[in-house]
Amino acid sequence: MRKNIMWRLLATLFAVALAASACGGSDSDDDSASTASSAAEETEVTLAASGESLLETVKSRGTVNCGVSGSAVAFSELQADGSMAGFDADYCRVVAAAILGDANKVNFVSLTAAERFTAVQTGDVDLLMRNTTWTQSRDSEVGMDFGPTTYYDGQQLLGRAGDGFSGSSQVADIGGSVVCTSAGTTTEKNIADAASEAGVSIELQTFEDFDTVTNNFISGACDIITTDGSALVGRKAKQQPEGENWVIFPATPISKEPLGPTYGQNDSAFSDAVNWAVYATIIADEKGVNSGNVDEMLASGDTETIRLLGGEGELQTGMGLPADAFYQVIKQVGNYDEIYSRNLNPVGLSREGSANAAWTAGGLVYAPPAR
Amino acid sequence: MENRDAILTIPDENGSLPPKAPNLSIGQWFRKNLFSTWVNGILTVLGTAAALLMLRGVLNFVFSENRQWDAVRTNARALMTLTYPESQYVRVWVAFGSVVVLAGLSAGIWADWGRLPARRLAGWFMGAAGFLAVCILVREPSVLMDLEGKTIRLPDGSLVRESFASAMTDRANWWAVVALLLIVGGVIWRSDSDKKQLKITQVTYLGIGLGVLSLWVAPYGHYAFTDGTYIADPNSTVAFSTKMPWTVMWIMLAIGFFAGRWLRTSSYLVLAKAGSNLLWLISPVTLYFVILRDPALDYSHVFSTDLPMGLAFGILGACFLWFLTRSDIGEIGRILATAMLGIAIFNWVAAFFGWYPMLQKARISFLLLAVAALLAPNFVGEAAKRRQLLLGWLGTMALVHYLATMINTPSTVELQSTEFLGGLGLTLFVAVFVVLLSFPLGVLLALGRTSKFPIFRILSTSYIEVIRGVPLISVLIFFSVMVPLFLPDGMELAELGAVLTGYTLFSAAYLAENVRGGLQSVTKGQYEAADAIGLTSAQRTGFIVLPQALRVSIPQLVGQVIATFKETSLLAIIGLFDFLRVANSVIPAQSEFMGVKREGILLVAVIYFFFNFVISKYSQRLERRVGLGER
CATH class of the missing domain: 3.40.190.10 (Periplasmic binding protein-like II)
Structure with missing residues (x-):
């Protein structure tokens, strides 16, 4: 009798264990009922493990996680309808338009000053557009890399x-x-x-x-x-x-408070993508390309404009971006001057005479050539 | 309880009612209570003056020309739900409507708030009219504005205010309200020739109805921010998308109430009570994770994995428990249960080191099965008892697997930020969830701490002391850092999950001490009497000890509930956008309303006060109903 009971019991336990482990066969820790998202999460894990670029992670995830302040007037403000607006928020959109072709594929994460660098290091956000000053210690000790300055403050x-x-x-x-x-x-x-x-x-x-x-x-x-x-x-x-x-x-x-995109160090593919998305807005401003005339300029602009907008050459595809990445940036978000005027003019900040004027107008806003 | 007054005036030992207070005229009342001695007279005058000055200060602040109430009105939706998209807003109303129907149903089944003399209601109306009149009189006359809407200043920089007389004429609308309140009060008073009693449920419902009706007629103003443009229309009524849902809510409240009343007289009453309790218990999680998040269920995965797995655990686990509760099981039951616990714990260790793959759900289920197995010896015996355990197990499994599937499925609601829900919605969700979960946990801990078994006692005591010795904010920070380590990669809502876990554990420790205070008030004789009539220890706790202990601890428990509700504002520190943070840092950062902070904070304070006042009032009623402090 005793033996009989033991056998039945073992059989029950075995069956339960089998049912559980059979169900959990394919994916380790992920209970997700959606196969699409579980696939994405799996890729994320493997990429992180093998040290591949964040650029690939962002592409497979389909959104850019962008760390902003959320309470910096005109730079990143949470609006009454729940949307994020401002200069920094628009630069998050620039990055999303360049990498993913859609400026709306941004997941804004509001961060306090204290938690911003930790959020980058733990991978909660891909980059910071959180009025973060570029300093030597942050660039070296804190383990951040800094992109081109988008706003010269002081x-x-x-x-x-x-x-x-x-x-x-x-x-x-x-x-x-x-x-x-x-x-x-x-x-x-x-x-x-x-x-x-x-x-x-x-x-x-x-x-x-x-x-x-x-x-x-x-x-x-x-x-x-x-x-x-x-x-x-x-x-x-x-x-x-x-x-x-x-x-x-x-x-x-x-x-001196140079503010711009900030991301984890030593990830060239990702930092190139972010930097050149920012440079593209500056070059477009220089060449007079804006969201209104970008289609004509793609057809009739000078060679550098056409190269930048993806009309010829492989500059963008070579760095892992779609050929029309910067066309999408200008089309969907605008050039530097548009982003600046839209967000900062209403609070009384103007470009003329400030360090944020174009280098041709006596300012510091300058971008390397696209060739 | 129709004869509530009869209960309140219990005859004393001689069978005579307590003496009635004599009826005093107003003049006599004043002399007796306010001006009995000259010291009291001075204190009365000084106190009244101080109160009036404070009222004047508050009114001047609220109606000052410097206040920008537009900021709060435009951000009304942000204060309620923050980033929840407007296109999906119907989900918020469905969730809210479910709570309203449930509240109506419960009120229908249980509410017996008794009656209210019509004269007292009339008195409230007239009192409100008097208070409003005082407000109109004490508020400073408004600052004069020029045609451009700017304030006029004298050469020395001081503001020009209108005269007192013109201020009173400017406030004619308010005087009209005073007159209306007086007339309504007077009519009710006069019509009440036969000392009528009104049902409080009816009065409450009509009061809410009047509020809802006023949305359709009163010019509260329509303020909104959509597609980058501000709408400010101060003279219209509120938006259709606000007043229509509220009207529907009001009707649904009535439907729920009458359904409850019907159930009360029907034969399904017991079932309805159990059902509504169960619905209350699961509604926070269901509404949040299922209705608001709208999980994108992949049905092939559901039918191939989730459903079979739930069934397997439910049925095989039930067989296992059925076997463990056989009367001839003996020691082997305990051995198996302990072995089961070993397996369950080993699963978690294995997951930590990644030895073999297993779904989180399976690990949780194994752990629950082990707990059920440990409890099994209490259910050994006749079939009815064994069936209880099995039904409990099946219910738990159904709930756990259903929720785990829903929680782990990604949401279809498109957001531009990680803050899925914020504002008052988040505050209420966290408060309700924490109170509902920490209450049973707290009772268990209190029982554990007063238990005779040393292991339970030591575990509960050390848990309570450790948690109570640590500030809430450090518990929250600890959980927001640690809990994500135990969750699957990339799982959403990790921050919120961490908060809920940490906050529940914290609150439970405090509740446990409150309940223990109640347990200590139950005399030894009660235990002995229960033992004498042959109750088991579970029956003794459930039917004799706990009802008395909980009754005594109502004031402390309510205090804890209120504290829990208010302390949700600490969530802001670990990065969530609760109600207060929206008012404190989101609105002042909008370039349209830069630096406008005081208005929002005042509103937040008023809303916190409203909720806590209702909780407090309800608990007083509950205390009276259970006769606390009277017998």
């Missing part, structure tokens, strides 16, 4: 004309002021350094975020606020009360 100060400040004021003029900025950022260190270099003493106050900083400035608790110039211009355009005149100074920023 830390400036904002004060009231009523307090005697003007556009030509210098850091040396702010002695004795209460200077406010957001906590835990490099702006805090920059202004302290700049003040001690200029030999003036300031009272530095920090707040949790820049909205609070601005509200304290409006209420009069702060004499001067400081952060990147792009943000200050936006604040002045939108929040300056009537009867007050806010001024931004010094004309030469107290720090």
Whole structure:
């Protein structure tokens, strides 16, 4: 009797185990009922293991995971209808249009400043378009690589004309002021350094975020606020009360903040794709190609334009992109000037006379030739 | 409970009712309660002045010319669901509608909120009218605007305000509302010649109905952001896509309620009660993962793998358990159950090192089977008991396999971001899910901690102490980093899954202590009496101890529920977009509403308060119904 029971029991266990393992035969950890997605995930795993380029991963996945801030006015803002808008968001779309041929194939991931590099390293995002300053330590120690700068920013100060400040004021003029900025950022260190270099003493106050900083400035608790110039211009355009005149100074920023795409290091195929997608928008701007006339220019432009837009040659296919990659970028998202004007003009930032003007107009925006 | 008042006024030992408070005239009441001594008089005056000043401050803030309420109105949808696409919004309404029907059904089956004297209702109307009148009077006169809509300033920079008289005429609409409230209140009062009692359910339903009706007639304004353009139409009613669904919800509430009332008199009552409880239990997960996510089921995979696997586990597992509950099983049952546990744990170890492939579902099922096998000795005996275990097993398997399949199937809802759901939707989902799951877990932990078996006691105690000794935020961060390591690669919602797991475990530890407080209030005599009439320990716990313990711990349990709901705002720290974060950092970052933060935060505070106030009020009613604090 005892033996009989044991046998029946073993048979039951065996049957259960068989049923379970038979079902789990093909795919190891993936319960997905959709074969398409399980295939994609499998490829992802193998690629990561064999060290192939992120470019192939993105192509097989079909979306670009793009890390943005989500709360940076005019750069990446989460709109009321749930869409992501702004300069950085549009550059995510540029990358998606170049690699996948569809600017909408972007999965935006909102990241805080603290978690952005970890998100790249763990593969949660493919690249950052998150107003991240290109610095030596980030390029070397943190293990990031930086693409071409899309926006040249710099830390400036904002004060009231009523307090005697003007556009030509210098850091040396702010002695004795209460200077406010957001906590835990490099702006805090920059202004302290700049003040001690200029030999003036300031009272530095920090707040949790820049909205609070601005509200304290409006209420009069702060004499001067400081952060990147792009943000200050936006604040002045939108929040300056009537009867007050806010001024931004010094004309030469107290720090250099080159912002652009950031990705994990040592992945040439992927970084080339991202870099040249950005360069394509700059070259198109130089050549006068925009989303409206891109079709005519493909037929009648100069040889470099036609090469860039995929009309001849194998420049794009050689780097693993579709031949018409940059045509799609210009057609769907636009050239540098279009992206800039669409997002940054409404908050009062203009290209003329700034470092973000084209190199032919005295700015720094420059791209290597497409040939 | 029609005779609730009769229960509240229990005759004392001599059979006489407690003395009634004498009826005082208004003047006498004031003298007795507010101005009994000159110190009290001064305090009354000072307190009233402080309250009025605070009210004035709040009103001035809300109606200030600096407020940009457009920001909140335009972002209404973002505050509710954030990135959920508008084209799929019908899914949100279906999910919400399911909850509404379920709420109506439960109210129909259980609700007995008693009656309300019509005069008290009239009093509320008139009180509201009085409060509104005070509000109109204390608010500062508005700032004058010039024709371009800019404020006018004197040379010294101060603002020009209109005169008090013209402010009162400007607020004529509000005075009209005051008059209307007074008239309605007066009519109800006058018509109530025979001290009528109104059913609270009816009054509540009509109140909601009036709110819904006002969407069709009152000019709340239509604000939206679609395809890159802002729509601001302050004088129209809200969008059709808002008022129509709410009207449907209101009708569905009634349908659910009457279905519940019908079931109450029918012979299916027991079944209906069990059914609605079960629906409440599975609805958060089902609504979220099935209705909102709309999984793209691949039916060939479902029929070739998912279904057979579920059936195999269900049927073979049932056979195994049936065998384990034989009365002649003896020690071998325990040995097999332990062996089963070994296999189940080994499966996880093997998965960690990748020794052999096995679906996650299978691993979970093996573990559950091991747990069921360990429980089996409690069900040894007659067929009815054994059947209970089998039915429980089959139900669990059906649920686990159904949900696992749904959760692991990719969503068809197209999003441009990883935040599948945000805003109030996320807050409510997390709160409801955590409360529903942590409650049974907390009760089990409390029972474990008071158990006589040292192993249970030590495990529960150390679990509770460890979790309670750690801040919630570190538990959340720990889980958002660790849980993804145990999930299949590329599985969606890992962040949310991590949050739910960590938060549930955290909340359960606190609930366990609250329940333990209740358990300690159950006297030893109750246990002995239960033993004396021959109840098993499960029956004693289920029918004698827990009902009394839970009754005592209602205030603490509700406190924990409210805390759980409010602390969901910590989700923002690990990167999820909860309700508060949308108001705090998403809206102020839109270039149209740059820096507009206070309006959103005030709204969020009001909505948090509304939910918590309802929970609190309901718990007070529950306390009265179970006679807490009275007997």
